[in-house]
Amino acid sequence: MVLQEERELHVLAVDDSPVDRALIAMLLRSSKFRVTSVDSAQRALELLGLEPNVNMIITDYWMPEMTGYDLLKRVKESAELKKIPVVIMSSENVPNRISRCLQEGAEDFLIKPVRLGDVSRLCNRVMRC
Numbered sequence: 001m002v003l004q005e006e007r008e009l010h011v012l013a014v015d016d017s018p019v020d021r022a023l024i025a026m027l028l029r030s031s032k033f034r035v036t037s038v039d040s041a042q043r044a045l046e047l048l049g050l051e052p053n054v055n056m057i058i059t060d061y062w063m064p065e066m067t068g069y070d071l072l073k074r075v076k077e078s079a080e081l082k083k084i085p086v087v088i089m090s091s092e093n094v095p096n097r098i099s100r101c102l103q104e105g106a107e108d109f110l111i112k113p114v115r116l117g118d119v120s121r122l123c124n125r126v127m128r129c
Contacts, residue, residue: 008034009032009033009034009055010055011055012048012056013025013028014043014044014058014060014071015060015089016064018039025037027119030116030119036054041067041071041074044059045074052084055085057086058089059072060090061101069097071086073104076104082105085107087107087122088101088108089112090109090112093111108125
């Protein structure tokens with residue numbers, strides 16, 4: 001039996017693309033995160049209502065019905081959730097969109113495809129691991 005020396009950090013990954021969701025989950029798990037993946041911002045909010053013990057949210061910007069930006073705003077407006085770091089991902093490098101997300105409280109903005117180096121940086125910068 002292997003003893004776990006540190007508490008495993010739980011990341012909620014939100015992306016409507018199954019391929020991108022699988023990629024980010026694989027990268028996070030390879031960095032020893034526990035990952036829960038959902039396919040929409042609405043499902044993310046439902047899950048956060050059931051299990052608020054999430055250490056970080058990483059979400060795609062463009063999703064149907066509710067964008068990652070809208071999810072960020074809902075999280076930061078919630079007294080229970082506002083301390084959870086939110087990272088936005090997008091395949092589009094649009095400076096004013098990036099600035100707007102960071103001004104609304106996003107911890108970081110990643111350009112897809114997300115790489116292992118991005119995950120390591122998040123661990124060091126956002127999660128303080």
